[in-house]
Amino acid sequence: ETGVTQSxxxxxxxxxxxxxxxxxxxxxxxxxxxxxxxLGQGPQFIFQYYREEENGRGNFPPRFSGLQFPNYSSxxxxxxxxxxxxxxYLCASSGGGTTSDTQYFGPGTRxxxx
Amino acid sequence: DQQVKQNSPSLSVQEGRISILNCDYTNxxxxxxxxxxxxxxxxxxxxxxxxxxxxxxxxxxxTVFLNKSAKHLxxxxxxxxxxxxxxxxxxxxxxxxxxxxxxxxxxxxxxxxHP
Numbered sequence: 153e154t155g156v157t158q159s160x161x162x163x164x165x166x167x168x169x170x171x172x173x174x175x176x177x178x179x180x181x182x183x184x185x186x187x188x189x190x191l192g193q194g195p196q197f198i199f200q201y202y203r204e205e206e207n208g209r210g211n212f213p214p215r216f217s218g219l220q221f222p223n224y225s226s227x228x229x230x231x232x233x234x235x236x237x238x239x240x241y242l243c244a245s246s247g248g249g250t251t252s253d254t255q256y257f258g259p260g261t262r263x264x265x266x
Numbered sequence: 267d268q269q270v271k272q273n274s275p276s277l278s279v280q281e282g283r284i285s286i287l288n289c290d291y292t293n294x295x296x297x298x299x300x301x302x303x304x305x306x307x308x309x310x311x312x313x314x315x316x317x318x319x320x321x322x323x324x325x326x327x328x329t330v331f332l333n334k335s336a337k338h339l340x341x342x343x344x345x346x347x348x349x350x351x352x353x354x355x356x357x358x359x360x361x362x363x364x365x366x367x368x369x370x371x372x373x374x375x376x377x378x379x380h381p
Contacts, residue, residue, distance in 0.1 A: 156309070185368070194270075194355050194371030195310070208368055242309055244369075254300065255369060257309035 154179050156245050156258035164264045165233050173228040173261045175243030182247065183207070184226040185255055186218060189240040201226055230263075238265045269293045270358050272372035279379050285343040287375050289356035292337065296358040300369070301330060301341045304353045313354075314341070346379045353377075 157176045165171050177184050183202045187195035197210035201220035215231040224245070230237055240262050244255035271290045279285045287301075297318040302310035316323040316330045316339070323330050329342045343350055353376050357369040 158309075187369075187371075192373070194272075194357075194373050195369070197368045197370070200368065210368065244309075254312050254315060256312060257302070259307070259309045 156243060156256055158241075158243050158258040158261050160261060161259070162262045162264075164266065166266050167233055167235060169233050169265075170229065170231045171233060171263060173230075173241050173243075173263070175226045175228070175245075175258060177224045177226070177243075177245030178256055180247065181245035181256075182224050183245060183253070184220055184224065185244045185246070186226070186228045187242040187244065188212075189242055189260070191239075195242055198228070233265045235265050238263060268373075269296075270356060270370050270372040272354075272356060272375050274375050275373070276376040276378070279346045279377070281348055281379055281381050282345045285341075285346045285350065285377055285379065287341040287343075287354050287356075287377065289339045289341075289372050290337060291339075291358055293358070293360070293370075294337065295360040296370075298359045299330070299332060299339050300357045300359075301328075302355045302357060303350075304355060304374070310355060343377075346377075348379045348381050351377055351379050 159174045185200040186198040189195040198212050199209040200207045204220045217229045220226045240260045242260045244257045246253040246255045300315040301313040304310045314325050314328045332339045353374045355374045357371045
């Protein structure tokens, strides 16, 4: 059974650029959630995708957008990058259906915005 | 508005002793609670969870206690091992609303277990 994978591992961008981060969910999972973790903080919920539809969104501006594909993998897109977007971006997958479904995290993508 | 709080940024424990990590929450709608462990350069690893209908859940060396009236949960690790040294996050979620299954995390507690 393959766990959650994310790519790339690290990324450096400049202010104003756009970035796409990718996530492959754990086998058998149909729900993907994205989180942003700033240094010294806990992860903050960005949004969740369930069966290719957005299923909830946290307090992030519209320049944060996402997609989920038929194989349940997912992308996080961030437009017009700002310095404060520098963070670890975590993807988590779960079976979906109930809130008691445990979310399993990937290793994260470290984004640095200069 | 920090709905989940871990008020101790760090905890230092001797190997073999008990580690107790604490977490408080303010939203009474939360009905499912989890603990994750995180090593540097890795994603959070699920440890143990508890539903609001229970007050205790055990898994090996890890036990989570939930006190709903106090809106408080704790993670006990007995006996503590040096390999337990990591950042521990508590997280909470609830059914309903528009953020179904969203996890709200605390700020984390750095646990150091000394040999």
